[in-house]
Amino acid sequence: MYKLGYILNILTLAMGTVALWQIFSVQAENEFLEKEISDFNSKVQDITLAVDEAKKGQSDKFAREKRKNAELEANEQSSVGEITDLSRKKKEMSIILEEKTKKVEELSSSIQKAKISLAGIDKEIDRSRSTLRSMTLLVPNLQSSLVSLEDDISQKKDRIMELEKKILSYDRETDLLKEHFEFTVSALQKDFYEHPWLEKGERVSVSFSSLDLETGMIMLPIGKNHGLEQSMRFAVRGNGKSICQIKINKVAFDHCIAMIIPLLGNPKELLEVTNLDLIYL
Numbered sequence: 001m002y003k004l005g006y007i008l009n010i011l012t013l014a015m016g017t018v019a020l021w022q023i024f025s026v027q028a029e030n031e032f033l034e035k036e037i038s039d040f041n042s043k044v045q046d047i048t049l050a051v052d053e054a055k056k057g058q059s060d061k062f063a064r065e066k067r068k069n070a071e072l073e074a075n076e077q078s079s080v081g082e083i084t085d086l087s088r089k090k091k092e093m094s095i096i097l098e099e100k101t102k103k104v105e106e107l108s109s110s111i112q113k114a115k116i117s118l119a120g121i122d123k124e125i126d127r128s129r130s131t132l133r134s135m136t137l138l139v140p141n142l143q144s145s146l147v148s149l150e151d152d153i154s155q156k157k158d159r160i161m162e163l164e165k166k167i168l169s170y171d172r173e174t175d176l177l178k179e180h181f182e183f184t185v186s187a188l189q190k191d192f193y194e195h196p197w198l199e200k201g202e203r204v205s206v207s208f209s210s211l212d213l214e215t216g217m218i219m220l221p222i223g224k225n226h227g228l229e230q231s232m233r234f235a236v237r238g239n240g241k242s243i244c245q246i247k248i249n250k251v252a253f254d255h256c257i258a259m260i261i262p263l264l265g266n267p268k269e270l271l272e273v274t275n276l277d278l279i280y281l
Contacts (some may be wrong), residue, residue: 198227204234204278209255211270216260218270220278223252233281234258236265238273245281 198204204226209219222228232248244265246258260267270276 198232198280200280202280204280205275206278207275208270213260213267213270216262216267217249218246218258218260220256220258221254223254223256225254228256233261234278235281236270237277237279238269238275243267243269243273243276246278 204222206220206222209221211218228248228251230248230251233245234248235245236243242265244267245261247261248256249259250257
């Protein structure tokens with residue numbers, strides 16, 4: 001029994017030792033694992049930071065590349081525009097060059113024609129020189145003829161002055177006679193058209209201003225300026241027929257008021273006409 005208990009104690013102690021050893025081993029392993037995990041997490045953080053920085057660098061690089069691409073595209077478009085503009089200018093310059101070439105050819109042709117004309121002009125100059133020499137020989141005769149012509153001209157001038165004096169006197173007499181004639185005609189016309197009286201049977205054409213059949217009053221746009229006087233009596237005609245008779249009641253310089261004489265004619269017909277003929281009775 002004693003040995004059995006001893007063995008059991010030994011076994012218990014051994015088992016306890018093993019258990020402690022396992023516990024320490026597990027604890028040591030846990031600490032190692034925790035350290036490994038901590039190192040791994042630290043590495044993961046470093047890697048994450050590096051990745052973020054790399055991403056940021058890639059974003060910056062991508063932005064720079066994008067800007068470069070945009071600048072290259074803008075430069076390409078500008079280059080295309082410049083090439084197009086240069087092509088257009090090249091065509092314009094070609095057209096201008098063709099026009100200049102044509103003008104040069106025309107100018108060359110004109111120069112050739114001018115040379116031919118100059119040759120003809122030289123011949124004309126020679127002929128003119130010959131004519132000048134012949135005319136120089138005629139100058140003495142021409143000078144003598146010129147002296148005689150000057151004498152004739154002087155005599156003609158004197159004659160012209162005498163005639164101008166006579167014409168001036170005739171013009172004055174004509175002006176006086178014309179003025180007298182115009183004054184006489186004007187007086188006759190004024191006497192004929194503006195005589196301040198009317199003869200029996202004389203006709204005057206008017207358009208009446210207003211008419212009142214109830215009172216028998218009629219206003220006419222003529223007065224003393226046409227020779228009308230108070231109490232004058234007129235026969236009124238319109239549209240070629242006799243209408244009525246009126247008597248001047250009041251008269252001013254340029255208008256008058258007349259009374260329609262009752263029981264003579266049909267005064268209502270005055271409403272149908274605007275122009276009247278007045279015949280002095």
